[in-house]
Amino acid sequence: MMLLVWKDEYCTGMERIDHRHRMLVDQLNSLYARLGHDTAQERVTDLLARFCRYVDVHFATEEHLAREGGFPRRELEVHLAEHRAYRMRVEGYRVALHNGDALASVQLMAFIHYWWVTHILGANRALGHFLCHGEHV
Ligand SMILES: [Fe+2]
Numbered sequence: 505m506m507l508l509v510w511k512d513e514y515c516t517g518m519e520r521i522d523h524r525h526r527m528l529v530d531q532l533n534s535l536y537a538r539l540g541h542d543t544a545q546e547r548v549t550d551l552l553a554r555f556c557r558y559v560d561v562h563f564a565t566e567e568h569l570a571r572e573g574g575f576p577r578r579e580l581e582v583h584l585a586e587h588r589a590y591r592m593r594v595e596g597y598r599v600a601l602h603n604g605d606a607l608a609s610v611q612l613m614a615f616i617h618y619w620w621v622t623h624i625l626g627a628n629r630a631l632g633h634f635l636c637h638g639e640h641v
Pocket of ligand 1: 627
């Protein structure tokens with residue numbers, strides 16, 4: 505059972521980022537499979553925590569590459585605001601899951617799926633293009 509299937513259009517042009525994105529998609533799919541079958545709350549919370557740690561490292565790498573590559577500061581702020589908003593939403597769902605909200609896992613998966621596709625195709629591809637070509641799409 506897969507939530508997200510990798511597509512070539514998700515490539516940002518930056519090997520390091522693309523590699524992480526692919527791993528992220530893999531982790532997301534295992535999380536999704538777990539949420540479907542494993543009702544043990546602790547196990548699900550563990551997996552989510554692991555996924556969040558991976559995402560944090562990924563966000564930090566992106567930020568580092570953007571700063572090193574001279575990505576315009578104002579746009580970087582907008583990009584980082586997207587990361588922050590993502591973290592807040594996921595944290596909200598994590599708390600809801602913890603409190604036993606039965607719909608939270610479905611909502612969480614729908615949000616994560618939507619957010620990653622949108623963010624990769626939007627902000628991350630724009631960043632990748634800038635870092636590879638020194639200009640905007
Ligand atoms: Fe990003």
